[in-house]
Amino acid sequence: MMKLTRGTKKRDVISIYGMPGLGKTTLTRKVYNKPYIVNYFDVKTWCAVSQAYNRKKLLAEIFNQTTRREMDEDDDIADLLLTTQIEHVAKHLQHHGDPYSLNFLTSTQSWKLLENKLSRGERCPLNLLEAGLRVAQHCKGLPLMVVLVAGFIAKMERELEVANDLSSLVLGEQSMKVIQSSYEHLEDH
Known part of the structure; x- marks a missing residue:
């Protein structure tokens, strides 16, 4: 500037x-x-x-x-x-x-960018740190690649959340059917 x-x-x-x-x-x-x-x-x-x-x-x-x-x-x-x-x-x-x-990002810079794009201001959980570092290294220092990968990961996280929500809903409906079926087969007292 x-x-x-x-x-x-x-x-x-x-x-x-x-x-x-x-x-x-x-x-x-x-x-x-x-x-x-x-x-x-x-x-x-x-x-x-x-x-x-x-x-x-x-x-x-x-x-x-x-x-x-x-x-x-x-x-x-x-x-x-x-x-x-x-x-x-x-x-x-x-x-x-x-x-x-304009040069390639270092592995550390790639990781910081990936973490920033995914974390929304929070630090990466320690159990995911090693995997995150490997993902950042696979981006070969290209910021565009890091941003695209972060977008894919975020989308997968959202899809996983939806799948978990739906599976709990389905399990809830099946549980209700089993309970209702058991209830219908109870003897009159």
Whole structure:
């Protein structure tokens, strides 16, 4: 963020590169939406450029976002924050500084992210700690993988809760049938 707001007054390209799933877009989106950044720039645009993009549509999207309000001559439109999977693209577009390489998470960072996504602020029970650490290691340092696995685990937990609730309900109904059947076969006194 400091490079965006305290860097050179000349045009600048700030590049973040790394393989898919490392969180380049997530990080960039968080920076883009920070109140400090929102208030710092007069005009901001967000556009995603796929491998097969249409130049006219891309320019139209940028134009539509920038013309939502009146632009002044003093508007600073000099900085570009770019994410790419390809290191040489990031290096080719660098202007006043080196591009940022987003690295894999360590096993500890992966575990902390997984625990955070699953625990809702509580610590992991000790009996699940070893399994959680193994799951985090299998995510190979990719934040996207950790978040997806956490989502699957949370869904499985909810499904297990529903299954347990339903099985107790079914057992309750069966128990009532057995009791009713026994009651109906009692001799009159």
